[in-house]
Amino acid sequence: MSQQQYPPQQPGWGDPQQPFGQPPFGVPKRKKAGTGKVIGLGCLGLAGLFVLIALIGAVAGGGSSSNGAKGPGIKVGGAADGSTSKGYQTVDASEGSDHKAEKRTSEKVVIFRVWGTAPAGALGPLNITYGSDSDNRDGAFENGKFEATLPLDDDAVYFSVTAQLQGSGDIHCSVTVGGKTKKAHAAGDYNICMAQLSSGLLGGWH
Template identity: 65%
Template sequence: MNDQQYPPQQPGWGGPQQPYGQPPFPPQPPKKRSVGKAVGFGCLGIVGLFVVIAIIAAIAGGGDSKSNKSSSPNGVKASASSKKDQPAGAGTAKSSETKAETKPAKKVVTFKAWGTAPAGALGGLDIGYGSDSDTRKGTFKNGKFEATLPLNKDALYYSLTAQLQGSGDINCSVTVDGHTKKGHASGGYNICDAQLNSGLLGGWD
Protein backbone atom coordinates (compact mmCIF):
# COMPACT_ATOMS: atom_id res chain seq x y z
CA MET A 1 0.00 0.00 0.00
CA ASN A 2 0.96 3.58 -0.61
CA ASP A 3 1.45 5.45 2.63
CA GLN A 4 1.27 8.90 0.92
CA GLN A 5 -1.54 10.96 2.56
CA TYR A 6 -3.75 13.30 0.64
CA PRO A 7 -5.48 16.38 2.00
CA PRO A 8 -9.04 15.78 3.05
CA GLN A 9 -11.54 16.11 0.32
CA GLN A 10 -13.79 19.22 0.35
CA PRO A 11 -17.50 18.87 0.17
CA GLY A 12 -18.82 18.50 -3.27
CA TRP A 13 -16.51 15.83 -4.40
CA GLY A 14 -15.98 16.06 -8.05
CA GLY A 15 -16.83 19.77 -8.24
CA PRO A 16 -14.48 22.69 -8.60
CA GLN A 17 -11.72 22.55 -6.05
CA GLN A 18 -10.96 25.46 -3.74
CA PRO A 19 -7.41 26.63 -3.60
CA TYR A 20 -5.40 24.74 -1.11
CA GLY A 21 -5.31 26.33 2.33
CA GLN A 22 -8.43 28.58 1.94
CA PRO A 23 -11.75 27.68 3.51
CA PRO A 24 -14.74 27.87 1.22
CA PHE A 25 -17.09 30.90 1.48
CA PRO A 26 -20.67 30.79 0.36
CA PRO A 27 -21.59 33.39 -2.29
CA GLN A 28 -23.08 36.65 -1.00
CA PRO A 29 -26.82 36.99 -1.69
CA PRO A 30 -27.82 40.12 -3.71
CA LYS A 31 -28.89 43.11 -1.65
CA LYS A 32 -32.57 43.82 -1.64
CA ARG A 33 -33.71 47.45 -1.91
CA SER A 34 -36.24 48.46 0.65
CA VAL A 35 -39.41 49.37 -1.18
CA GLY A 36 -40.78 51.32 1.83
CA LYS A 37 -37.67 53.49 2.15
CA ALA A 38 -37.70 54.34 -1.55
CA VAL A 39 -41.33 55.34 -1.45
CA GLY A 40 -40.75 57.44 1.72
CA PHE A 41 -37.81 59.31 0.22
CA GLY A 42 -39.83 59.94 -2.93
CA CYS A 43 -42.74 61.43 -0.98
CA LEU A 44 -40.41 63.62 1.04
CA GLY A 45 -38.84 64.93 -2.15
CA ILE A 46 -42.24 65.87 -3.60
CA VAL A 47 -43.33 67.58 -0.38
CA GLY A 48 -40.04 69.47 -0.20
CA LEU A 49 -40.47 70.63 -3.79
CA PHE A 50 -43.94 72.03 -2.99
CA VAL A 51 -42.58 73.78 0.11
CA VAL A 52 -39.82 75.44 -1.90
CA ILE A 53 -42.33 76.59 -4.55
CA ALA A 54 -44.62 78.01 -1.84
CA ILE A 55 -41.74 79.94 -0.22
CA ILE A 56 -40.69 81.42 -3.58
CA ALA A 57 -44.28 82.46 -4.33
CA ALA A 58 -44.64 84.09 -0.88
CA ILE A 59 -41.41 86.05 -1.32
CA ALA A 60 -42.47 87.22 -4.77
CA GLY A 61 -45.92 88.22 -3.52
CA GLY A 62 -44.46 90.12 -0.55
CA GLY A 63 -42.14 92.07 -2.81
CA ASP A 64 -45.02 93.04 -5.11
CA SER A 65 -47.19 94.22 -2.19
CA LYS A 66 -44.34 96.31 -0.80
CA SER A 67 -43.74 97.91 -4.18
CA ASN A 68 -47.47 98.61 -4.57
CA LYS A 69 -47.61 100.23 -1.15
CA SER A 70 -44.63 102.42 -1.86
CA SER A 71 -45.89 103.41 -5.31
CA SER A 72 -49.52 103.95 -4.26
CA PRO A 73 -50.39 107.68 -4.13
CA ASN A 74 -52.73 107.01 -1.19
CA GLY A 75 -50.31 104.74 0.70
CA VAL A 76 -48.97 105.44 4.14
CA LYS A 77 -45.38 105.65 2.95
CA ALA A 78 -46.30 108.07 0.20
CA SER A 79 -48.10 110.34 2.66
CA ALA A 80 -45.13 110.22 5.01
CA SER A 81 -42.75 111.22 2.23
CA SER A 82 -45.08 114.06 1.21
CA LYS A 83 -44.94 115.35 4.78
CA LYS A 84 -41.16 115.25 4.64
CA ASP A 85 -41.23 117.18 1.37
CA GLN A 86 -43.15 120.05 2.96
CA PRO A 87 -40.99 123.01 3.88
CA ALA A 88 -40.25 123.56 7.53
CA GLY A 89 -42.73 125.82 9.29
CA ALA A 90 -45.54 125.22 6.75
CA GLY A 91 -47.94 124.01 9.45
CA THR A 92 -47.01 126.93 11.70
CA ALA A 93 -47.70 129.41 8.90
CA LYS A 94 -51.14 127.92 8.30
CA SER A 95 -52.02 128.01 12.00
CA SER A 96 -50.91 131.64 12.26
CA GLU A 97 -53.00 132.54 9.21
CA THR A 98 -56.03 130.87 10.79
CA LYS A 99 -55.53 132.79 14.01
CA ALA A 100 -55.22 136.03 12.06
CA GLU A 101 -58.48 135.30 10.24
CA THR A 102 -60.35 134.51 13.45
CA LYS A 103 -59.35 137.76 15.15
CA PRO A 104 -62.39 140.00 15.48
CA ALA A 105 -62.36 143.19 13.42
CA LYS A 106 -61.75 146.41 15.31
CA LYS A 107 -64.94 148.27 16.13
CA VAL A 108 -65.47 151.72 14.65
CA VAL A 109 -67.87 154.64 15.11
CA THR A 110 -69.74 155.83 12.01
CA PHE A 111 -70.90 159.42 11.46
CA LYS A 112 -73.33 160.38 8.66
CA ALA A 113 -75.23 163.43 7.35
CA TRP A 114 -77.42 163.65 4.23
CA GLY A 115 -80.00 165.90 2.63
CA THR A 116 -79.99 169.42 1.08
CA ALA A 117 -77.91 172.19 2.61
CA PRO A 118 -77.27 175.18 0.30
CA ALA A 119 -74.25 177.31 1.15
CA GLY A 120 -74.94 180.63 2.80
CA ALA A 121 -73.03 183.83 3.45
CA LEU A 122 -70.81 181.97 5.93
CA GLY A 123 -70.17 178.99 3.64
CA GLY A 124 -71.53 175.47 3.45
CA LEU A 125 -72.97 173.18 6.05
CA ASP A 126 -70.92 173.39 9.26
CA ILE A 127 -70.16 169.83 10.47
CA GLY A 128 -68.37 168.78 13.67
CA TYR A 129 -68.01 165.17 14.87
CA GLY A 130 -65.99 163.02 17.31
CA SER A 131 -65.91 162.23 21.02
CA ASP A 132 -65.43 164.11 24.26
CA SER A 133 -61.66 163.85 23.78
CA ASP A 134 -61.41 164.01 19.95
CA THR A 135 -63.35 166.56 17.84
CA ARG A 136 -63.01 167.02 14.07
CA LYS A 137 -64.45 169.02 11.17
CA GLY A 138 -66.28 167.45 8.23
CA THR A 139 -67.16 168.52 4.68
CA PHE A 140 -70.60 168.11 3.13
CA LYS A 141 -70.30 167.06 -0.57
CA ASN A 142 -72.93 166.05 -3.11
CA GLY A 143 -75.64 165.99 -0.47
CA LYS A 144 -73.90 163.67 1.98
CA PHE A 145 -71.16 163.26 4.56
CA GLU A 146 -69.70 160.07 6.07
CA ALA A 147 -66.69 159.35 8.34
CA THR A 148 -65.46 156.69 10.78
CA LEU A 149 -63.27 156.67 13.92
CA PRO A 150 -61.86 153.76 15.95
CA LEU A 151 -64.03 152.98 18.95
CA ASN A 152 -62.49 154.11 22.23
CA LYS A 153 -64.15 152.31 25.11
CA ASP A 154 -63.04 155.05 27.49
CA ALA A 155 -64.92 157.76 25.55
CA LEU A 156 -67.89 159.30 27.37
CA TYR A 157 -69.88 160.01 24.19
CA TYR A 158 -69.75 160.26 20.38
CA SER A 159 -71.69 162.99 18.58
CA LEU A 160 -72.24 164.79 15.27
CA THR A 161 -73.54 168.31 14.75
CA ALA A 162 -74.44 169.85 11.37
CA GLN A 163 -75.67 173.52 11.20
CA LEU A 164 -77.55 174.85 8.19
CA GLN A 165 -76.52 178.14 6.62
CA GLY A 166 -79.91 179.83 6.10
CA SER A 167 -81.89 177.05 4.42
CA GLY A 168 -82.04 173.33 3.70
CA ASP A 169 -83.22 170.07 5.21
CA ILE A 170 -80.80 167.49 6.59
CA ASN A 171 -80.61 164.29 8.63
CA CYS A 172 -77.68 163.01 10.69
CA SER A 173 -76.73 159.87 12.65
CA VAL A 174 -74.07 158.32 14.91
CA THR A 175 -73.60 154.53 15.13
CA VAL A 176 -71.58 152.82 17.89
CA ASP A 177 -71.40 149.03 18.34
CA GLY A 178 -74.71 148.43 16.59
CA HIS A 179 -76.53 151.30 18.32
CA THR A 180 -77.64 154.33 16.23
CA LYS A 181 -78.84 157.76 17.28
CA LYS A 182 -80.43 160.10 14.64
CA GLY A 183 -81.22 163.81 14.36
CA HIS A 184 -82.95 166.22 11.94
CA ALA A 185 -82.86 169.95 11.11
CA SER A 186 -84.74 172.07 8.60
CA GLY A 187 -84.50 175.74 7.51
CA GLY A 188 -82.58 178.75 8.86
CA TYR A 189 -79.53 178.10 10.99
CA ASN A 190 -80.93 175.08 12.79
CA ILE A 191 -78.59 172.34 13.93
CA CYS A 192 -78.92 168.60 13.34
CA ASP A 193 -77.59 166.85 16.43
CA ALA A 194 -77.05 163.11 17.05
CA GLN A 195 -75.22 161.75 20.11
CA LEU A 196 -74.62 158.39 21.81
CA ASN A 197 -73.49 158.27 25.44
CA SER A 198 -71.47 155.52 27.13
CA GLY A 199 -73.56 153.68 29.72
CA LEU A 200 -72.43 152.60 33.19
CA LEU A 201 -72.44 148.95 32.13
CA GLY A 202 -70.48 149.58 28.92
CA GLY A 203 -73.43 149.95 26.52
CA TRP A 204 -74.31 152.96 24.34
CA ASP A 205 -77.58 154.92 24.37
Protein backbone atom coordinates in the same frame (compact mmCIF):
# COMPACT_ATOMS: atom_id res chain seq x y z
CA MET B 1 -3.81 17.04 -12.11
CA SER B 2 -6.57 19.43 -12.09
CA GLN B 3 -6.92 22.06 -9.40
CA GLN B 4 -9.77 21.69 -7.01
CA GLN B 5 -12.27 24.47 -7.36
CA TYR B 6 -13.52 25.76 -4.16
CA PRO B 7 -16.99 27.09 -3.92
CA PRO B 8 -17.23 30.86 -3.80
CA GLN B 9 -17.04 32.44 -0.41
CA GLN B 10 -20.41 32.67 1.22
CA PRO B 11 -21.41 35.85 2.80
CA GLY B 12 -20.83 36.01 6.44
CA TRP B 13 -23.42 36.51 9.14
CA GLY B 14 -24.71 40.05 9.14
CA ASP B 15 -23.25 40.99 5.70
CA PRO B 16 -25.81 42.57 3.33
CA GLN B 17 -26.96 40.19 0.66
CA GLN B 18 -27.06 41.31 -2.95
CA PRO B 19 -28.89 39.68 -5.79
CA PHE B 20 -26.52 38.05 -8.19
CA GLY B 21 -25.73 40.09 -11.28
CA GLN B 22 -27.21 43.41 -9.97
CA PRO B 23 -25.23 46.38 -8.80
CA PRO B 24 -25.61 47.40 -5.19
CA PHE B 25 -28.44 49.75 -4.38
CA GLY B 26 -27.29 53.31 -3.82
CA VAL B 27 -28.45 55.32 -0.86
CA PRO B 28 -31.46 57.47 -1.96
CA LYS B 29 -30.70 61.14 -2.08
CA ARG B 30 -32.68 63.34 0.28
CA LYS B 31 -34.51 66.27 -1.19
CA LYS B 32 -33.37 69.59 0.01
CA ALA B 33 -35.67 70.66 2.76
CA GLY B 34 -37.82 73.69 2.17
CA THR B 35 -37.72 73.71 -1.66
CA GLY B 36 -41.45 73.07 -2.00
CA LYS B 37 -42.27 75.43 0.80
CA VAL B 38 -40.33 78.26 -0.87
CA ILE B 39 -42.16 77.73 -4.15
CA GLY B 40 -45.51 77.62 -2.34
CA LEU B 41 -44.78 80.75 -0.37
CA GLY B 42 -43.71 82.55 -3.56
CA CYS B 43 -47.05 81.79 -5.22
CA LEU B 44 -48.93 82.79 -2.10
CA GLY B 45 -46.99 86.09 -1.90
CA LEU B 46 -47.79 86.87 -5.55
CA ALA B 47 -51.48 86.19 -4.98
CA GLY B 48 -51.42 88.38 -1.86
CA LEU B 49 -49.85 91.20 -3.89
CA PHE B 50 -52.72 91.07 -6.41
CA VAL B 51 -55.27 91.10 -3.56
CA LEU B 52 -53.54 94.13 -1.98
CA ILE B 53 -53.57 96.03 -5.32
CA ALA B 54 -57.28 95.23 -5.75
CA LEU B 55 -58.07 96.54 -2.22
CA ILE B 56 -56.15 99.78 -2.84
CA GLY B 57 -58.05 100.33 -6.09
CA ALA B 58 -61.39 99.73 -4.34
CA VAL B 59 -60.56 102.22 -1.57
CA ALA B 60 -59.42 104.84 -4.06
CA GLY B 61 -62.57 104.39 -6.13
CA GLY B 62 -64.82 104.66 -3.06
CA GLY B 63 -63.14 107.93 -1.97
CA SER B 64 -64.10 109.65 -5.22
CA SER B 65 -67.81 108.86 -4.94
CA SER B 66 -70.00 111.76 -5.92
CA ASN B 67 -72.44 110.95 -3.10
CA GLY B 68 -69.92 111.82 -0.40
CA ALA B 69 -69.95 114.97 1.70
CA LYS B 70 -69.03 118.10 -0.18
CA GLY B 71 -67.50 121.31 1.11
CA PRO B 72 -69.28 124.67 1.15
CA GLY B 73 -69.89 126.31 -2.16
CA ILE B 74 -70.20 123.02 -4.15
CA LYS B 75 -73.44 121.77 -5.66
CA VAL B 76 -74.16 118.26 -4.41
CA GLY B 77 -76.12 115.90 -6.63
CA GLY B 78 -76.49 118.53 -9.35
CA ALA B 79 -77.41 117.59 -12.89
CA ALA B 80 -75.24 118.34 -15.92
CA ASP B 81 -77.26 121.45 -16.71
CA GLY B 82 -76.50 122.96 -13.30
CA SER B 83 -79.89 122.17 -11.76
CA THR B 84 -80.01 120.74 -8.27
CA SER B 85 -81.45 117.28 -7.70
CA LYS B 86 -84.30 116.77 -5.26
CA GLY B 87 -83.15 116.27 -1.70
CA TYR B 88 -79.95 118.28 -2.12
CA GLN B 89 -79.20 121.93 -1.50
CA THR B 90 -76.63 124.29 -2.90
CA VAL B 91 -74.42 125.75 -0.16
CA ASP B 92 -72.88 129.15 -0.77
CA ALA B 93 -69.90 129.71 1.54
CA SER B 94 -69.96 133.44 0.87
CA GLU B 95 -73.61 133.84 1.89
CA GLY B 96 -73.84 136.19 4.84
CA SER B 97 -70.05 136.57 5.08
CA ASP B 98 -70.17 140.21 3.95
CA HIS B 99 -72.79 141.02 6.57
CA LYS B 100 -70.77 139.32 9.32
CA ALA B 101 -67.58 141.10 8.28
CA GLU B 102 -69.37 144.44 8.27
CA LYS B 103 -70.82 143.74 11.71
CA ARG B 104 -67.40 142.85 13.16
CA THR B 105 -65.93 146.00 11.62
CA SER B 106 -68.72 148.21 12.95
CA GLU B 107 -68.10 146.91 16.47
CA LYS B 108 -64.53 148.26 16.39
CA VAL B 109 -65.16 151.70 14.87
CA VAL B 110 -67.55 154.64 15.23
CA ILE B 111 -69.39 155.70 12.06
CA PHE B 112 -70.59 159.28 11.50
CA ARG B 113 -72.99 160.23 8.68
CA VAL B 114 -74.79 163.36 7.36
CA TRP B 115 -77.00 163.38 4.24
CA GLY B 116 -79.64 165.52 2.59
CA THR B 117 -79.87 169.00 1.01
CA ALA B 118 -77.80 171.83 2.48
CA PRO B 119 -77.10 174.84 0.21
CA ALA B 120 -74.21 177.08 1.18
CA GLY B 121 -75.18 180.40 2.74
CA ALA B 122 -73.64 183.74 3.57
CA LEU B 123 -71.48 182.09 6.24
CA GLY B 124 -70.31 179.31 3.98
CA PRO B 125 -71.24 175.63 3.45
CA LEU B 126 -72.83 173.21 5.91
CA ASN B 127 -70.82 173.21 9.13
CA ILE B 128 -70.07 169.63 10.35
CA THR B 129 -68.31 168.59 13.56
CA TYR B 130 -67.85 164.98 14.73
CA GLY B 131 -65.84 162.94 17.28
CA SER B 132 -65.87 162.19 20.99
CA ASP B 133 -65.71 164.17 24.22
CA SER B 134 -61.92 164.27 23.86
CA ASP B 135 -61.52 164.34 20.05
CA ASN B 136 -63.42 166.88 17.86
CA ARG B 137 -62.97 167.14 14.09
CA ASP B 138 -64.44 169.08 11.14
CA GLY B 139 -66.12 167.36 8.22
CA ALA B 140 -66.87 168.36 4.62
CA PHE B 141 -70.31 167.98 3.03
CA GLU B 142 -69.88 166.87 -0.61
CA ASN B 143 -72.43 165.67 -3.17
CA GLY B 144 -75.20 165.69 -0.59
CA LYS B 145 -73.48 163.47 1.98
CA PHE B 146 -70.72 163.12 4.55
CA GLU B 147 -69.32 159.94 6.14
CA ALA B 148 -66.33 159.30 8.42
CA THR B 149 -65.10 156.65 10.86
CA LEU B 150 -62.97 156.72 14.00
CA PRO B 151 -61.53 153.88 16.09
CA LEU B 152 -63.73 152.93 19.02
CA ASP B 153 -62.35 154.32 22.28
CA ASP B 154 -63.82 152.42 25.22
CA ASP B 155 -62.83 155.26 27.56
CA ALA B 156 -64.86 157.85 25.65
CA VAL B 157 -67.90 159.33 27.42
CA TYR B 158 -69.82 159.95 24.20
CA PHE B 159 -69.56 160.11 20.39
CA SER B 160 -71.53 162.66 18.40
CA VAL B 161 -71.97 164.39 15.04
CA THR B 162 -73.45 167.89 14.49
CA ALA B 163 -74.34 169.65 11.24
CA GLN B 164 -75.64 173.27 11.13
CA LEU B 165 -77.56 174.59 8.12
CA GLN B 166 -76.62 177.89 6.55
CA GLY B 167 -80.03 179.48 6.00
CA SER B 168 -81.94 176.63 4.32
CA GLY B 169 -81.91 172.92 3.64
CA ASP B 170 -83.12 169.60 4.98
CA ILE B 171 -80.61 167.14 6.46
CA HIS B 172 -80.32 163.93 8.50
CA CYS B 173 -77.41 162.78 10.65
CA SER B 174 -76.48 159.62 12.55
CA VAL B 175 -73.76 158.09 14.75
CA THR B 176 -73.21 154.33 15.12
CA VAL B 177 -71.26 152.68 17.97
CA GLY B 178 -71.06 148.91 18.53
CA GLY B 179 -74.08 148.24 16.32
CA LYS B 180 -76.18 150.89 18.09
CA THR B 181 -77.30 153.90 15.94
CA LYS B 182 -78.72 157.27 16.96
CA LYS B 183 -80.33 159.55 14.30
CA ALA B 184 -81.50 163.17 14.15
CA HIS B 185 -83.04 165.64 11.65
CA ALA B 186 -82.94 169.39 10.95
CA ALA B 187 -84.62 171.61 8.34
CA GLY B 188 -84.52 175.32 7.42
CA ASP B 189 -82.78 178.42 8.78
CA TYR B 190 -79.67 177.77 10.87
CA ASN B 191 -80.97 174.74 12.67
CA ILE B 192 -78.61 172.06 13.88
CA CYS B 193 -78.82 168.29 13.35
CA MET B 194 -77.18 166.51 16.27
CA ALA B 195 -76.91 162.74 16.93
CA GLN B 196 -75.12 161.43 20.02
CA LEU B 197 -74.48 158.10 21.75
CA SER B 198 -73.26 158.04 25.37
CA SER B 199 -71.50 155.29 27.29
CA GLY B 200 -73.63 153.68 29.97
CA LEU B 201 -72.47 153.04 33.52
CA LEU B 202 -73.11 149.32 33.09
CA GLY B 203 -71.65 149.20 29.59
CA GLY B 204 -73.24 149.65 26.20
CA TRP B 205 -74.23 152.79 24.33
CA HIS B 206 -77.50 154.75 24.43
